[in-house]
Amino acid sequence: MSENPTGPGGNGPAHTADSVQEPSSVEDRPDGTGQEAANAARPNVASSLLNAVLEGNSAVVTFLAIVTAIVIGGLLIAFSSPTVLHAWSHLFSAPGAAFSQAWDVAASAFSAMFEGAIFNPHTVAAAFHGGSIAAIFNPLSETAVNATPLILSGLAVALAFRTGLFNIGATGQFIGGAFVAGWIGFAVHMPMILHVVVAVIGGFVGGSITGGFVGYMKARTGAHEVIVTIMLNYVMEFLLLFLLGLAVFRAPGLPNPVSPPVASNATLPHLAGANLRINAGFLLALAAAVAVTWLLNRTTVGFELRTVGANPNAARAAGMSPERTWVVVMLICGGLAGLAGASVILGTDFALTPQIYGTYGIDAITVALLGRAKPGGVVLAALLYGSLNAGGVTMQGLTQIPVDITTVIQALIVLFVAAPPLVREIFRLRPRRAGEEGQLLAKGWSS
DSSP, X not given: OOXXXXXXXXXXXXXXXXXXXXXXXXXXOTTSHHHHHHHHHSOOHHHHHHHHHHHTOHHHHXXXXXXXXXXXXXXXXXXXXXXXXHHHTTTTTOHHXXXXXXXXXXXXXXXXXXXXXXXXXXXXXXXXXXXXXXXXXXXHHHHHHHHHHHHHHHHHHHHHHHXXXXXXXXXXXXXXXXXXXXXXXXXXXXXXXXXXXXXXXXXXXXXXXXXXXXXXXXXXXXXXXXXXXXXXXXXXXXXXXXXXXXXXXXXXXXXXXXXXXXXXXXXXXXXXXXXXXXXXXXXXXXXXXXXXXXHHHHXXXXXXXXXXXXXXXXXXXXXXXXXXHHHHHHHHHXXXXXXXXXXXXXXXXXXXXXXXXXXXXXHHHHHXXXXXXXXXXXXXXXXXXXXXXXXXXXXXXXXXXXXXXXXXHHHHHHHHHTOHHHHHHHHTOOOOOTTOSOOOSOTTSOO
């Protein structure tokens, strides 16, 4: 009896258990082509890095933007120096001296900035001759101190961006947190550890109330958060000035509007001794960045925040409430900015003044943009800005170059980071597909 060479119905070959099977893996192929294909499929690290540089992904474009801003800043430093301008007046008679002078001025400025922000080799030599060992770490300490409020206020802006809101009110929220934390610090008496914890929580609550009011106004009346936050900044600034004018909030015997100093029990502890200003506020800022990352990526609330930021109408159709989300996110953002105020009043300034908020609220916007509204990026951007601020002071002291040049460099960094096509054109990078750069701004502006 012959075997049936076809399957059911005689339409094709029968597939039985005795049929010849393909190799179970590419390495089992007898001709060896499977192994070659597997090797070709494995990622080549060097090739990936080269393609990333040539194509210019977000990290590469950001790095090149910073380099470009620093180079232009160096040119501004060099050609605004009277010594360099005098040397260039003799360009044709001594061209080498003119270029050498310009290089020396720019190099000395950036060298002084590096010494003030990262590392000063002279402190190491001094330590071996009886100097302070703590002085070696002072530049990094100053960078961390300058970056701490920028991390917290930058997170306040970046988290709102991810939800489709423009939180331009970090200044007002900073003031709310600083005032409540400062008042608890100098007016309330508590045991040591409890006092500082309650003061920090008070800073979060003070900023949260200020930010939550913005979210409530938008959810209840549809008022645009940009207008409300900008106006609320002025309200909080003048409210602070008014309160400091009252006798109950003014330090006794001082004609200036300055509050009493915060009690020592309520100050943030130093992390590396009394000679270095770095304090627990820096750890608080890093913990806040980790918490925001966890909130966005690991929680249901974070999913709702991102969904509402991507498309409020689709979120509403899915059963989410954009109005509730706006209130929640502004409560959190206000609290983060309030923590920035608490870190300043409890960590470095120790007394309320009419200008305690400085430019942190405005700088927070640029830090959030530079960090592409991601918590990790905000931390790195704040550290960069903190190093420029700390190094700029040293640069001015050693070279007499105005510290304002650091503000110019910061502005240039934001300019180039916000214009990736310009950076690509300068460095002749390969064009990328549309939409690969990522969205820097909130999507709620056009609404």
